[in-house]
Amino acid sequence: xxxxxxxxxEWTGRRNILLLALGVGVIQFLGVYFKPDPKTAQDYAxxxxxxxxxxxxxxxxxxxxxxxxxxxxxxxxxxxxxxQPLHPAQIFLGKVLAGLGLALVAxxxxxxxxxxxxxxxxxxxxxxxxxxLGVGLAGSLSLLLLFHAVSIQVRSRSLWLLLDLxxxxxxxxxxxWLSLRLIAVEAFPExxxxxxxxxxxxxxxxxxxxxxxxxxxxxxxQRGHRWVSVTMASTLGLMxxxxxxxxxxxLKHRPPQAKAQPRSSRVR
Amino acid sequence: xxxxVEILPVxxxxxGVRYGRxxxxxxxxxxxxxxxxxxxxxxxxxxxxxxxxxxLGHQKPTAGRVExxxxxxxxxxxxxxxxxxxxxxxxxxxxxxxxxxxVRFCGGLYPTWDQAGVDERLGRFRxxxxxxxxxxxxxxxxxxxxxxxxxxxxxxxxxxxxxLGLDAVARREVYDELLGELAERGTTVLITTHDLAGIEGLAxxxxxxxxxxxxxDASLEDLKARHRKVSWAPTLAVNAGDLAPFAPxxxxxxxxxxxxxxxxxxxxxxxxxxxxxxxxxxLFVALVGSESEVAS
Numbered sequence: 001x002x003x004x005x006x007x008x009x010e011w012t013g014r015r016n017i018l019l020l021a022l023g024v025g026v027i028q029f030l031g032v033y034f035k036p037d038p039k040t041a042q043d044y045a046x047x048x049x050x051x052x053x054x055x056x057x058x059x060x061x062x063x064x065x066x067x068x069x070x071x072x073x074x075x076x077x078x079x080x081x082x083x084q085p086l087h088p089a090q091i092f093l094g095k096v097l098a099g100l101g102l103a104l105v106a107x108x109x110x111x112x113x114x115x116x117x118x119x120x121x122x123x124x125x126x127x128x129x130x131x132x133l134g135v136g137l138a139g140s141l142s143l144l145l146l147f148h149a150v151s152i153q154v155r156s157r158s159l160w161l162l163l164d165l166x167x168x169x170x171x172x173x174x175x176x177w178l179s180l181r182l183i184a185v186e187a188f189p190e191x192x193x194x195x196x197x198x199x200x201x202x203x204x205x206x207x208x209x210x211x212x213x214x215x216x217x218x219x220x221x222q223r224g225h226r227w228v229s230v231t232m233a234s235t236l237g238l239m240x241x242x243x244x245x246x247x248x249x250x251l252k253h254r255p256p257q258a259k260a261q262p263r264s265s266r267v268r
Numbered sequence: 269x270x271x272x273v274e275i276l277p278v279x280x281x282x283x284g285v286r287y288g289r290x291x292x293x294x295x296x297x298x299x300x301x302x303x304x305x306x307x308x309x310x311x312x313x314x315x316x317x318x319x320x321x322x323x324l325g326h327q328k329p330t331a332g333r334v335e336x337x338x339x340x341x342x343x344x345x346x347x348x349x350x351x352x353x354x355x356x357x358x359x360x361x362x363x364x365x366x367x368x369x370x371v372r373f374c375g376g377l378y379p380t381w382d383q384a385g386v387d388e389r390l391g392r393f394r395x396x397x398x399x400x401x402x403x404x405x406x407x408x409x410x411x412x413x414x415x416x417x418x419x420x421x422x423x424x425x426x427x428x429x430x431x432l433g434l435d436a437v438a439r440r441e442v443y444d445e446l447l448g449e450l451a452e453r454g455t456t457v458l459i460t461t462h463d464l465a466g467i468e469g470l471a472x473x474x475x476x477x478x479x480x481x482x483x484x485d486a487s488l489e490d491l492k493a494r495h496r497k498v499s500w501a502p503t504l505a506v507n508a509g510d511l512a513p514f515a516p517x518x519x520x521x522x523x524x525x526x527x528x529x530x531x532x533x534x535x536x537x538x539x540x541x542x543x544x545x546x547x548x549x550x551l552f553v554a555l556v557g558s559e560s561e562v563a564s
Contacts, residue, residue, distance in 0.1 A: 005376050013364045080360040082326050084377050085349040219326035 006094025053111025
């Protein structure tokens with residue numbers, strides 16, 4: 001219940017986002033409705049509707065993530081929550097849920113008019129809806145958590161930011177190197193699995209970092225930053241280790257002919 | 269002995285707070301007993317806010333231990349906050365939430381929430397319930413914060429400069445509300461304030477922080493009994509040597525006569541000296557006033 005109370009509190013402060021989303025939806029609707037070529041109007045409507053809805057959801061998630069805790073801390077309003085009998089997990093989850101909910105509703109509001117106009121909903125199964133919502137929500141969650149961590153790192157104005165940048169640079173450098181190794185043996189599905197695994201792992205790490213920032217940093221932005229940095233660096237390191245083991249395993253168990261054959265011979 | 273320590277509403281032991289190379293609070297040790305009104309005083313930047321943040325579990329002290337009701341605040345904040353009402357220095361409620369929404373939000377978090385009491389208080393303060401918090405006046409924000417802090421019928425009330433920026437009428441209302449609460453429930457209060465005249469009639473015990481150190485931790489009665497304000501006519505020749513046995517904190521002498529605040533002994537034995545009642549403000553200025561003022 002307390003989580004939902006925090007979620008409601010966050011929603012109250014950000015209701016204007018929904019008006020914006022509705023505005024985007026109506027503008028698209030008008031744009032599609034008055035499109036001169038009726039043959040392409042339906043495709044155009046369904047594409048614009050889903051694309052802009054997803055994009056808007058992600059932008060909303062990004063904005064919510066970037067402001068949900070760090071802005072409260074900077075404006076010295078986080079104390080209001082800390083003065084209530086709320087567990088740090090309730091505060092953090094309440095805020096994350098609010099951001100996700102807003103992103104979802106904003107995305108739906110922005111895409112609904114065009115999707116309805118295009119008639120796309122007629123052939124849509126529950127599974128399709130689930131897939132779109134799932135991708136939208138997973139992307140929103142990752143962006144929300146990432147921008148929460150980034151906003152804490154930037155707003156604390158501490159030298160720990162250098163460690164953060166270094167950790168990300170090393171992470172992307174090693175991921176690129178591992179990916180090139182897989183590309184060299186044409187292990188594309190394995191590369192996709194590697195990226196997906198890293199994304200899930202990093203998102204979980206970001207979630208843990210966000211929780212620890214609230215639980216251990218509380219009203220102290222710089223202390224919170226240190227917790228975010230240490231958790232992030234540890235997560236990235238761990239994920240790289242797991243990724244390297246995975247790539248080594250793939251390379252070791254790949255059939256020898258697959259390693260040697262050039263792409264053109266495989267096509268034939 | 270242990271059980272006595274455990275029931276103390278507030279116990280700070282050797283608390284230190286450091287920001288980089290700056291020592292904001294050093295070795296602060298004090299305690300607040302049940303039903304007591306403890307006024308923590310200090311100039312701007314003396315470390316009051318850092319200490320209060322540690323007291324509320326917002327910040328981890330770099331040294332020492334802060335306990336509320338026998339439990340360390342940093343580790344037990346959530347449990348302890350059921351018993352603590354807080355009015356922050358800057359009204360920190362979400363600016364877009366209306367008073368009604370704030371009351372609903374806080375009311376859902378406390379099993380002991382006194383809805384009728386909150387409604388009655390807000391009605392008395394004449395606060396518009398459907399106006400966003402951010403659009404209320406400074407005084408109304410303070411009144412809403414006080415009503416919310418008293419809502420769960422707390423055992424301990426922590427007020428961080430609740431009268432800052434309030435006019436005389438709003439200040440009076442805050443103190444009246446506090447007096448009512450004290451008379452009705454005997455709530456323990458820890459208050460930081462710059463309004464020394466206002467708190468003088470309310471505080472049982474005084475702590476004075478200066479440059480991060482707790483200079484004074486004593487009951488107001490003791491302080492007033494120990495310190496004397498004296499004055500003398502211009503015709504009376506009083507010099508520093510005459511006052512030295514009384515450990516003067518502050519002296520001022522000129523063509524209109526002289527004044528001093530003495531920290532020990534009975535100055536009545538010096539003929540011609542007039543002994544006056546000492547206000548908390550005069551004592552505070554004498555203790556933490558600028559060097560030049562003291563030297564003069």
